[in-house]
Amino acid sequence: xxxxxxxxxxxxxxxxxxxxxxxxxxxxxxxxxxxxxxxxxxxxxxxxxxxxxxxxxxxxxxxxxxxxxxxxxxxxxxxxxxxxxxxxxxxxxxxxxxxxxxxxxxxxxxxxxxxxxxxxxxxxxxxxxxxxxxxxxxxxxxxxxxxxxxxxxxxxxxxxxxxxxxxxxxxxxxxxxxxxx
Numbered sequence: 782x783x784x785x786x787x788x789x790x791x792x793x794x795x796x797x798x799x800x801x802x803x804x805x806x807x808x809x810x811x812x813x814x815x816x817x818x819x820x821x822x823x824x825x826x827x828x829x830x831x832x833x834x835x836x837x838x839x840x841x842x843x844x845x846x847x848x849x850x851x852x853x854x855x856x857x858x859x860x861x862x863x864x865x866x867x868x869x870x871x872x873x874x875x876x877x878x879x880x881x882x883x884x885x886x887x888x889x890x891x892x893x894x895x896x897x898x899x900x901x902x903x904x905x906x907x908x909x910x911x912x913x914x915x916x917x918x919x920x921x922x923x924x925x926x927x928x929x930x931x932x933x934x935x936x937x938x939x940x941x942x943x944x945x946x947x948x949x950x951x952x953x954x955x956x957x958x959x960x961x962x
Contacts, residue, residue: 794929800936801863807943808856812886813895816951828891831899838901853905854912857883859939861913865921866932872914879910 810816831837838846857879864875883906891898921928 794933797863797866797933797936800933800940801867803940803944804859804863807947808860810947811856813889813893815895816947828894829897830891831897831901833900834904835901837897837899850901850905853902854909857906857909858913858916859936861910861915862917862932862936863913864910865914865917866929866936872918875914876907876911880907883907883910 835845835850838850840846860879860882861875864870864878868875870878880903883903886906887898887903890896917928917932920932924931
């Protein structure tokens with residue numbers, strides 16, 4: 782049996798691919814569909830683009846909205862880990878792909894009038910992916926040959942936690958807030 786020339790670019794395990802698919806679906810659900818909260822925004826589909834970095838990061842009380850930036854960063858950390866674990870791309874290519882995914886989300890939000898298309902989101906999402914890439918590189922250096930198994934097990938545990946948390950929030954939202962309008 783021969784190995785295809787692109788074998789180094791293939792994912793390490795079927796489980797990792799499945800976990801990545803669950804993450805990707807969850808990311809779309811949270812970023813584009815605004816689940817699990819099904820928030821009804823008052824913007825009525827008005828398209829807003831903010832191209833001033835951190836310009837829209839002030840809340841109604843005039844405070845800097847660190848929570849939103851931290852959340853946007855955190856949800857993209859797994860993307861950096863998955864891109865590192867599933868490909869042999871160099872760091873620059875992984876970062877560009879992550880930034881491209883973030884830009885695609887922002888463009889989709891603009892096209893459908895969902896939320897605000899914000900350069901701050903692209904910056905914080907990309908920073909999250911860079912952190913994820915760094916975590917994977919550090920794990921690989923620290924654990925050597927054991928790293929792929931450790932990353933896959935960690936991804937499995939964190940995916941289970943994320944799915945349970947998402948289901949809880951979905952249930953809580955629908956029980957206490959009622960069904961969406």
